[in-house]
Amino acid sequence: MLRIGCHLSSAKGYCAMARDAATINANTFQFFSRNPRGGNAKPIDPEDISQFLIQAQTQDLAPLLCHAPYTLNACSADPHLRDFARETMADDLIRMEYIPGNLYNFHPGSHVKQGTEVGISFIADMLNAILSPTQTTTVLLETMAGKGSEIGRSFEELRQILDRIELSDHVGICMDTCHVWDAGYDIARHLDEVITEFDNIIGLKRLKAIHLNDSSNPLGSHKDRHARLGEGHIGLSALIAVINHPALKNLPFYLETPNDLDGYAREISIMREEWEG
Template sequence: MLQIGSHISSAKGYEAMGKQALKLGANTFAFFTRNPRGGSAKAIVPEDVERFRILWQERGYGKIVAHAPYTLNACSNKADTRRFAGEAFRDDLKRMEYTPGNDYNFHPGSHVGQGAEEGIRLISEMLNASLYPDMTTTVLLETMAGKGSEVGRSFEELREILDRTELSQKMGVCLDTCHVWDAGYDIVGNLDGVLTEFDKSIGLGRLKAIHLNDSLNDRGSHKDRHARIGEGYIGWEAFTRIINHPVLKNLPFILETPNDDAGWAKEIAELQNLAV
């Protein structure tokens, strides 16, 4: 069965997230570790986490994909912003150990005029100060659309970050379909070619999760504007190939489409029906 879910609000805790995912027909989900537009984090209640783990294990469901806040920018040109990024990142890795063995995804950041090379250096510096040998979480770099001064607009930039990270065995990549399309990768007309390029640059063994989003813009636009599945330039035919591709089909797929619960439930059901 396809591993498919959407972002779930973490406001009411882990058990509530698990139950909400089940209502949507999901068997995986994503959640923000803290306020996505701020820095505050909800206190974790161990008993709540345990109830979630029992709920999830009873159904035999797999990994969930946590998401760092959007405000986390490890390569900002402001020292205070970088300091917050490191502190929040390290705190999130501690919090992730309440649910061992899952994924933690983050946007590499924006270099804000310092240049991609300096951005890559600063991101790797934070990772080297944060990852530790005993952690069970896999940290995922997200592929980016290349809007403004975003780092991670190409597979090669992500590879450079991985190469400079000492505990890179603790890391992987989350491929966002809208982002890579907007960055110029032709996942509609040449999915195999894009995956071959990913394999040469990064290695398919590093690919751990997929953010499944259509795009409001044509390929190479560098805009990053998500659309509902089938309502953008990528389209249902391409998504059918993506979810059934032998390299991708066993990964967790996370919807970040502009929807409400009813819309996500509909997309989840439709994608499950297309999975073979």
């Protein structure tokens, strides 16, 4: 079964997201933990959570992917911003336990002229400070396009972070197809080689989710601009190959394309028709 969904608005709560997922034939979805450009989170609504857990089971919605706000920068040169990232993520992980057993994704951050080694050290330090052996949520480092001083533009950088995590069984990777393409990994013409490289450097057992996006930019542009499936430089046939790759096809896929619900429904329908299950 193809496990596919998209990014949904969490403004109206979990039950509303479940209803939206049903209207577009999604069996999973992604949502922001809080305002993506700020730090505010809605109070937990126990009744909404209780009803949602029933809906999720009925609709077979799993696993859900919570996305951290863009404002988190775990390797900022400003210690106050690093504190904000640590405190926000720690709070998010507590909140995630209301819907146990799901995924939490974040952008590793930008080292801002401190150097990659310093940035990697700060990211690992934050994760070691907040991860708990009893948590049920798996935290995912996202592959990045490499804008400016972004950490995570290469599989090697992500592996260096993973190697420093004490509770490493609670951490994995989310591969973004637009980001890896923009970072220079040619998933359109050399998908097998890219997957083999990922396996050799990080290990496929660490790969827990895929952000399925086309890219408005040519290979290796380091710009990060998502496009609708088939409307970018990666191309529809290459993205269909991604969902059908033997090493990837049983992972959950999350669309982050520039769409409304109708657009997401169309893309989900196309991918379901092309999935070779």
